[in-house]
Amino acid sequence: MIPSLSRCSTSRTFQKTFFNPSFRRSTYFNINPRFSIEQINPRIRKLSTTTRSLLNVPSTSASNSKSSSATKITEKDASLPHPSISSEILHPQSSPISNELPAPKSILDNLPKWLSPAKPYLALTRIDKPIGTLLLFWPCTWSITLASTVLQLPLSVPIFYISLFGLGALIMRGAGCTINDMWDAKMDAKVDRTKSRPIAAGDVSQFQALSFLGLQLSAGLAVLTQLNMYSIVLGASSLSLVVLYPFMKRITYYPQVIFGMTFNWGVFLGWSAVAGITNWTVTAPMYLGGIAWGIAYDLIYAHQDKLDDVKAGVKSMALRFPDNSRTVISVLNTTFISMLGLTGYLTGLGPLYYIISCGATASHLLWQTLTVNFDDRQDCWKKFCSNGYVTGGLVWLGIAAEYVQHVLLGLPL
Template sequence: MAFLGLFRVSRRLLRSSVSATPSSSFAVLQSQHKSLSNPVTTHYSNPFTKCYPLCNYNYQVWSKGKELHQEKFLGGVGWNYRLVGGMSSSSSSVMEGKPKKDDKEKSDGGGVKEASWIDLYLPEEVRGYAKLARLDKPIGTWLLAWPCMWSIALAADPGSLPSFKYMALFGCGALLLRGAGCTINDLLDQDIDTKVDRTKLRPIASGLLTPFQGIQFLGLQLLLGLGILLQLNNYSRVLGASSLLLVFSYPLMKRFTFWPQAFLGLTINWGALLGWTAVKGSIDPAVVLPLYLSGVCWTLVYDTIYAHQDKEDDVKVGVKSTALRFGDNTKLWLTGFGTASMGFLALSGLSADLGWQYYASLAAASGQLGWQIGTADLSSGPDCSRKFVSNKWFGAIIFSGVVLGRSFQ
């Protein structure tokens, strides 16, 4: 009973501290807003603070048009509380235990980002470098690694599994080269990234890292990548080193052509050539060239979908993309590139004499690619991002088909 009495008294005290009367509360908030041009943060304490430390309230007051709003935070969960026209009532207040859907979409694609595992677990001094290498977004590494894995699996002897040694080497190489490519991209595009909502919080654009620190980190990544390249045969070393020309030139293409996605395809699928040569010591054009071209067409599909997130910002800053080039005909173009990709994959399998399991996987992969193109909402950034990320499964389906088709020959 004593506890209940204390609780009722505390509620009265809290209610009177926040708004003794609607008109006086609104007058105080108005005077605060007029006296300061910046948002005002006012703190109120709960009588139960000593017993319940999470019951401290923080009210942030700001102006939006003619309305004054308060945002109350309780134990890290945001509750929105509105005062309109001097009236305060439960009917005019909105309490939210979860972010609104619109707010979440803005945080996914805009300048406000949700905390990733980098922010939670890595030391502060290395977080910028981890974000520069996009370690919190592994999809880029998957998209770079899958053509390598396809090629290594194709190069396996009939009835054998692909070489785990080369798969491990190329997996590490994909992680390093993808990180190096992102670093080069951020160094060259820092002036553009600051003007695009989705990219303005990248480490160099936001000032978290200096360009010189980015160059130092790039040197480290390339040095580690060289260590992996030296594990391969001489033919593969020359072929792998030649890809750096594409890696360094790709970020510039959006300034000159509407087809930067095609240049990305030429760059990111280089492993389709390199994986075979690492295992065989030579190149077989009948097998690896169709595989490489299929990857280029595949990249045109997924990266055009991805580019639709930024098309409005691209127009503002004056850069180009296939999303702008294709416009309302995007899905027609993507259907053509998707069909070409599957055709080249079939041709590569025929040249490598793969079993029927491979062609079954092509049917499944065609369905996945058709689902992407058919259901993509090109006006929704979050949906474009989800379709883009789903391509890791497309790569996995093709890889499993190559492994099965070669193992059961």
């Protein structure tokens, strides 16, 4: 399964191309800086104040007023974002969000020439960016290892199912990316960070992507059929969330909720794969906690594109809570740790689980929440990735320690 216009280099370019679509690149001309934006195009006079607040263009009339209207986007402008968007979006306090993410060398750049036709399709799966696969994989491992601990299953059981779910996560995350890119092709083409994606760049057509998606889903089904019938039905039911997620960013400021629900479905599936049926009493709290965790880290991710999203009309919680994201993330992470604690209590886990899965994870999330710079794209990406490379692994490590202690060493729960 799974888990923005490029910033214009100058305010004049933005004014000509975004607020007056009739301009063409071939007709760019120099604008006398003494002229105001209203003199250039009277049709956008009503939006001049909002324009200056977005672009930091000085105005003689606005400079003499300390009214907050220059730093707010009003609700009556339907093409503009939620009225809660204020200073953090329009006037960042620290380093501006205009700094772009570096373009590290991808493993796909080292493919042999005979594999070059496959490169666009491999890029479509984001195989060179494993963070999404990890975030999808970890909830499965939590549930598989926890079920193996509670049911006292031999080591071969969690090893087999963790390996199988790892392959499934790789395939289905790629399928989710394909679906997402098919939905967002036009938006991605307008965003500097995503305009090189295969469909947006024209390297893969919509029909080719649809055909490739069929192959991905067939491979995912082949993995799913290795499980019991209960798990097959449960796993197939998650596809509705996979398809729904890319659409939600168009209609609601809370697409991260659907994201969290989608990426943590493996909590139910992992337990049912091992035990034959899901223990809802145990898995429901872990799933709810996972949803909170997913919303939190995807909210950090969304801050990378908040300025582009304003212009593209894409909605996210980063735009809904521009000045309160740190508080929202704190509440979500607290919920996550609380649900982990409840899960441990319901399954009778011991101190190792609470020290590692709860305590160490809470410490890492606290650091993440306190230090993330929402106006720095590189820092947002770094903190987002730490959830896959650190947070998910810490939760699993505590459960695995309990498995070793109570199953392999034979100590009672």
